[in-house]
Amino acid sequence: MDTAEVRQKVLDIIADVALDDDLSDLDDSVALREQLDLDSMDFLDIVMELKKRHKIEVPQEDYPQLASMQSCVDYLTPKFNQ
Amino acid sequence: MEKYDAIIIGAGMSGMAAAIRLAMFDKKVIVLERHYELGGLNSFYKRGKRNLDVGLHALTNFAPKKTPGKPLTKLLKQLRLPYETFKINEQKGSQIVFPDHTLNFNNEIEFFISEIEKEFPDQVEGFRQLLHKIENYNETALDNEYLPAKEVVRHFITNESLLEMIFCPLLIYGSAWENDMDFSQFVIMFKSIFLEGFCRSEGGVRTIISSLKERMDAVGAELQMKTGVKEIISKDNHVVGVLTEKDEEIHAPLILSCTGFPETLKLTGLEEKLPRTGAMSFTETILFLKEKPVDLGQDSSIIFYNNRPHYQYQKSESYYDHESAVLCFSNNFNTDDYDEGIARVTFIANYDQWKKLERKEYVAKKKDVLQDSIAILKNHLPKWDGQFEFKDVFSPTTITRYTSRFGGAVYGSPDKTRDGRTPIDGLVIMGTDQGFLGIIGSILSGISMANYHGLQS
Numbered sequence: 001m002d003t004a005e006v007r008q009k010v011l012d013i014i015a016d017v018a019l020d021d022d023l024s025d026l027d028d029s030v031a032l033r034e035q036l037d038l039d040s041m042d043f044l045d046i047v048m049e050l051k052k053r054h055k056i057e058v059p060q061e062d063y064p065q066l067a068s069m070q071s072c073v074d075y076l077t078p079k080f081n082q
Numbered sequence: 083m084e085k086y087d088a089i090i091i092g093a094g095m096s097g098m099a100a101a102i103r104l105a106m107f108d109k110k111v112i113v114l115e116r117h118y119e120l121g122g123l124n125s126f127y128k129r130g131k132r133n134l135d136v137g138l139h140a141l142t143n144f145a146p147k148k149t150p151g152k153p154l155t156k157l158l159k160q161l162r163l164p165y166e167t168f169k170i171n172e173q174k175g176s177q178i179v180f181p182d183h184t185l186n187f188n189n190e191i192e193f194f195i196s197e198i199e200k201e202f203p204d205q206v207e208g209f210r211q212l213l214h215k216i217e218n219y220n221e222t223a224l225d226n227e228y229l230p231a232k233e234v235v236r237h238f239i240t241n242e243s244l245l246e247m248i249f250c251p252l253l254i255y256g257s258a259w260e261n262d263m264d265f266s267q268f269v270i271m272f273k274s275i276f277l278e279g280f281c282r283s284e285g286g287v288r289t290i291i292s293s294l295k296e297r298m299d300a301v302g303a304e305l306q307m308k309t310g311v312k313e314i315i316s317k318d319n320h321v322v323g324v325l326t327e328k329d330e331e332i333h334a335p336l337i338l339s340c341t342g343f344p345e346t347l348k349l350t351g352l353e354e355k356l357p358r359t360g361a362m363s364f365t366e367t368i369l370f371l372k373e374k375p376v377d378l379g380q381d382s383s384i385i386f387y388n389n390r391p392h393y394q395y396q397k398s399e400s401y402y403d404h405e406s407a408v409l410c411f412s413n414n415f416n417t418d419d420y421d422e423g424i425a426r427v428t429f430i431a432n433y434d435q436w437k438k439l440e441r442k443e444y445v446a447k448k449k450d451v452l453q454d455s456i457a458i459l460k461n462h463l464p465k466w467d468g469q470f471e472f473k474d475v476f477s478p479t480t481i482t483r484y485t486s487r488f489g490g491a492v493y494g495s496p497d498k499t500r501d502g503r504t505p506i507d508g509l510v511i512m513g514t515d516q517g518f519l520g521i522i523g524s525i526l527s528g529i530s531m532a533n534y535h536g537l538q539s
Contacts, residue, residue: 016162017162018159019159019162019163019164019165020147020155020159020164021148037148037150037151037155037159039151039156041160041533042159042160044533044538045160048107
């Protein structure tokens with residue numbers, strides 16, 4: 001799976017978690033929390049959705065890796081391809 | 083025998099919300115509801131062709147779409163419901179009416195401050211400081227200490243009349259304590275009523291209940307109606323499951339209950355050291371009028387009325403107390419979806435007195451409630467002739483019959499369990515007795531207890 005596909009998978013999850021947010025202008029290098037209405041409860045949802053949909057486990061110490069879209073893609077691409 | 087990841091006792095607001103959260107993440111969940119309708123303390127019924135709502139008069143915690151971090155937007159997001167689902171309309175405005183002062187308020191705090199400025203000019207500075215404290219207080223921290231709120235607020239508000247007027251709506255819309263409340267609870271209620279404010283779902287509580295039910299179905303949470311729980315089974319201080327009134331045994335390592343703290347512990351067989359039964363219960367009169375309240379001279383959504391020099395929020399000595407009341411005009415929200423005018427009148431009542439009444443006396447007493455409700459309404463509907471199309475009155479014993487709450491205590495026990503824990507591992511309390519109140523509070527309670535006890539661990 002290439003990075004564009006991984007980005008789309010992550011975007012699909014965020015679109016479901018942050019239902020009322022507009023994702024079209026998302027800046028991949030800026031923290032998601034600064035652009036969207038996401039709190040720690042919502043990040044937990046993203047982690048749980050990764051597990052539910054793609055069987056990807058994100059241990060708690062790696063949560064900071066999910067801060068921006070770019071860091072999500074960097075961190076998750078190898079996991080999607082395992 | 084059926085095995086589940088979690089059993090939920092009661093399809094109240096918190097029970098349905100918890101079921102959605104758990105089932106969303108593939109937990110096998112079943113909700114057991116004793117009644118034949120959903121909603122628990124906030125429910126509905128039909129009489130003749132009319133739809134009636136019971137429970138809180140309005141939704142609290144109004145927040146416009148996309149307001150970050152507010153209870154309403156947070157809960158919709160956690161349940162994955164679009165903002166439009168609850169069809170929310172703001173109030174037109176409400177009033178606190180005391181013998182010597184009237185304060186109007188709406189969902190803009192600056193308007194309330196201007197009202198205080200008019201009636202209590204020397205208290206405005208203190209009120210602003212109180213506001214600052216409230217805005218910066220973390221009222222939902224699970225480890226907050228219990229503090230009597232009036233003591234804290236007296237540091238800021240030195241006029242007792244104003245203090246009582248501020249407390250009146252907050253107490254009667256959610257306090258299980260008499261005459262005071264816990265400071266965290268005060269902050270929750272203050273934010274939800276004065277800072278965020280009143281609103282109403284078009285279609286009433288049914289709109290909320292049916293959207294929760296639809297979501298439960300979509301994520302695969304099971305529901306069994308007319309299934310009361312007779313016993314909570316535990317072994318070595320850990321829950322095992324429940325025995326239903328149909329003598330069916332269902333097992334799960336986690337039980338989330340929204341039937342109340344003392345009510346739930348009683349089901350475990352515990353007889354001693356039960357949390358206290360709440361003292362606060364109410365009567366309510368619902369009247370359908372030919373004309374809309376606004377045509378009868380009333381455009382307020384909710385009126386908090388008190389006729390005493392000092393407001394009393396305590397179990398009434400007699401059957402009910404008509405020296406204070408809450409009047410709700412459900413038509414007076416931004417969208418009015420009723421064909422008729424609606425007026426609801428709530429009095430503080432005494433469960434024990436009502437419980438003792440024989441059938442005939444009971445019917446007569448309900449007539450008294452109706453007459454006193456009409457008398458107060460006439461003062462607030464200047465052009466009303468006292469005629470109505472339809473009426474219904476319910477009492478503290480009605481509340482117990484439909485919600486299984488001891489003592490008709492709609493705000494539950496004065497003993498709350500903030501983190502939901504009980505003396506038995508795996509048995510969790512949510513809803514009113516976890517300390518979050520109202521419709522929005524209960525839904526949030528179900529979400530946070532499901533997250534904390536069911537998903538994070």
